[in-house]
Amino acid sequence: MTSKFNKVVELSKKIAQALLNDESPKSLESSDLFNQSDKDYILDQLTNEESIKERIELANTINETADWKSLKTKIDVPVRKLYWKYAAAASVLILVSLTIFLNKENSIQLDESIITNINIEPGTDKATLTLDDGSQIALEKGESLQTQNANSNGEEIIYKANQSNTKEVAYNYLTIPRGGQFFIKLSDGTQVWLNSESKLKYPINFISGKTREVELVYGEAYFDVSHSTYHNGDKFKVINKNQEIEVLGTEFNVKAYKEENNISTTLVQGKVTVSNAFYKQDLVPNQQAKIDLTTNRMIVNTVDIYDEISWKNGIFSFKGKSLKDIMKVISRWYDIDVVFENKELESITFKGVLGKDQNMEEILLTIKTLSIIKNYEINNKTIILK
Amino acid sequence: MYRLTLKEYKDLFNKLYTSLCLFANKYLEDIEVSKDIVQDVFIKIWVNKIEFQNENNIKSYLYTSVKNKSLDYLKSKRVKTTDHLPTLEIEKIETEAYFLREVVVVETSTIIEEAINTLPDRCAQVIRLSIKEFTNSQIAEELSISINTVKAQKKIAYRKLRPLLKDYFILIAFIFD
Numbered sequence: 001m002t003s004k005f006n007k008v009v010e011l012s013k014k015i016a017q018a019l020l021n022d023e024s025p026k027s028l029e030s031s032d033l034f035n036q037s038d039k040d041y042i043l044d045q046l047t048n049e050e051s052i053k054e055r056i057e058l059a060n061t062i063n064e065t066a067d068w069k070s071l072k073t074k075i076d077v078p079v080r081k082l083y084w085k086y087a088a089a090a091s092v093l094i095l096v097s098l099t100i101f102l103n104k105e106n107s108i109q110l111d112e113s114i115i116t117n118i119n120i121e122p123g124t125d126k127a128t129l130t131l132d133d134g135s136q137i138a139l140e141k142g143e144s145l146q147t148q149n150a151n152s153n154g155e156e157i158i159y160k161a162n163q164s165n166t167k168e169v170a171y172n173y174l175t176i177p178r179g180g181q182f183f184i185k186l187s188d189g190t191q192v193w194l195n196s197e198s199k200l201k202y203p204i205n206f207i208s209g210k211t212r213e214v215e216l217v218y219g220e221a222y223f224d225v226s227h228s229t230y231h232n233g234d235k236f237k238v239i240n241k242n243q244e245i246e247v248l249g250t251e252f253n254v255k256a257y258k259e260e261n262n263i264s265t266t267l268v269q270g271k272v273t274v275s276n277a278f279y280k281q282d283l284v285p286n287q288q289a290k291i292d293l294t295t296n297r298m299i300v301n302t303v304d305i306y307d308e309i310s311w312k313n314g315i316f317s318f319k320g321k322s323l324k325d326i327m328k329v330i331s332r333w334y335d336i337d338v339v340f341e342n343k344e345l346e347s348i349t350f351k352g353v354l355g356k357d358q359n360m361e362e363i364l365l366t367i368k369t370l371s372i373i374k375n376y377e378i379n380n381k382t383i384i385l386k
Numbered sequence: 387m388y389r390l391t392l393k394e395y396k397d398l399f400n401k402l403y404t405s406l407c408l409f410a411n412k413y414l415e416d417i418e419v420s421k422d423i424v425q426d427v428f429i430k431i432w433v434n435k436i437e438f439q440n441e442n443n444i445k446s447y448l449y450t451s452v453k454n455k456s457l458d459y460l461k462s463k464r465v466k467t468t469d470h471l472p473t474l475e476i477e478k479i480e481t482e483a484y485f486l487r488e489v490v491v492v493e494t495s496t497i498i499e500e501a502i503n504t505l506p507d508r509c510a511q512v513i514r515l516s517i518k519e520f521t522n523s524q525i526a527e528e529l530s531i532s533i534n535t536v537k538a539q540k541k542i543a544y545r546k547l548r549p550l551l552k553d554y555f556i557l558i559a560f561i562f563d
Contacts, residue, residue, distance in 0.1 A: 004486060005445070005486075009493060012493035012494040016494045016497035016501065019494075042491055045491045046495060049518050052495075052517075055495060059408060061417060062407050064404060369388055
């Protein structure tokens with residue numbers, strides 16, 4: 001019953017969405033929950049003028065405020081002890097699951113969580129800058145830096161516009177640790193947002209008349225490339241040991257994490273060409289090219305851009321992602337290790353939005369309250385999910 | 387398991403009371419009795435300190451309880467008076483299919499109402515007619531506006547509704563509000 005109930009709640013959302021968008025409600029037509037006459041009845045109730053009018057008139061006879069007042073006198077509210085942990089959970093607005101695909105019929109008691117030592121903070125703006133002579137400078141909030149070519153306030157680094165007649169190419173590296181993120185503006189005006197555990201190699205100045213090349217050594221980056229027309233037609237390339245992206249001027253996201261078995265390039269605007277040794281593919285906006293690094297095959301899909309680039313906008317948005325994938329993203333940002341004591345949890349999928357400034361314990365408490373996990377343990381920087 | 391705070395309990399009431407009354411009325415065809423039954427169900431949650439697992443779990447509990455209480459009421463009334471539903475009718479409304487289809491109707495119409503209420507007046511008028519399966523030209527005629535205006539208003543509505551529908555989970559998230 002519960003599972004069918006959840007299905008009809010989901011179905012209702014889809015029907016509402018279709019009708020509001022002036023589309024025929026395909027999810028109702030194809031539903032196996034109802035026979036044809038019930039389907040006809042539902043659609044008629046929702047679209048027939050008389051039925052709608054009747055329902056609205058009936059709803060107007062209900063005085064919610066007055067009825068709440070009379071109800072309140074009947075429940076005689078006692079002073080309740082508010083458990084702090086529930087209060088904490090209640091303050092977490094963000095991690096919300098619309099579709100908890102998990103559907104446990106049996107109730108689960110919330111066990112106490114074991115917390116040995118909390119030493120977990122959300123990530124911050126920080127990076128290590130490696131200059132062409134190999135020297136390294138730590139960039140973090142409150143530490144400003146001025147070099148001949150660049151300025152940094154510790155939260156971002158801005159390279160000065162190309163000086164004329166550069167012939168020599170000198171490279172800098174920006175390395176973002178786990179628990180970090182950083183913004184860089186290159187000397188050609190191209191803007192790059194770097195996610196945790198990423199490394200970018202780029203020239204201090206680009207040579208006029210040559211393709212502008214940077215290398216995403218590993219990790220994830222969002223590029224907003226300054227258009228070729230501002231650079232006498234010089235193209236822009238993002239290189240990685242496994243693929244190349246060629247662009248004119250556009251916005252896209254590249255994900256090439258060390259421990260992951262694939263690279264994804266997601267196009268937000270404009271046009272790019274992604275290639276590896278075997279394939280070459282043009283992308284249009286909303287498309288994602290994914291290269292499987294064991295087979296070198298490239299697959300192109302249409303994806304939800306909002307989810308893919310949410311990290312850049314201060315949130316993590318997941319739709320139908322597995323807990324394992326979600327925890328991978330979280331572990332990079334909070335610089336933690338996650339252990340699944342119960343392996344079955346890894347493949348649970350759900351939807352959620354998470355603020356990047358959120359407290360780790362709040363997140364765990366929320367997914368525990370939602371019965372997605374039974375319990376968790378925090379020991380220093382390791383989280384164990386049970 | 388989770389027990390609601392008073393604020394959450396109130397939010398839950400505000401969110402679902404009207405829908406549940408309309409739903410009960412599908413069994414009872416008497417809106418006053420419907421209101422009493424829905425209030426009884428709400429009172430029971432608080433007084434008996436009933437605990438829930440998650441949002442869907444609460445909804446499922448509420449709809450099921452309202453249905454059961456409504457059917458109980460109909461049956462007891464049948465015993466007491468001669469004014470009652472024929473047996474066939476009772477058998478029909480006792481089925482799971484009847485329950486589920488009425489849940490879909492009330493849930494869907496609530497989402498649609500809430501969504502339309504966020505739109506500017508003209509947009510809302512256009513969308514209301516569009517849901518009633520009016521064509522663009524019929525809408526234009528009904529509202530005495532041009533077809534292009536209808537199209538433009540629809541575009542505005544879709545743009546405004548997109549984030550709302552996309553993130554509809556915000557509306558269901560009252561528990562963690």
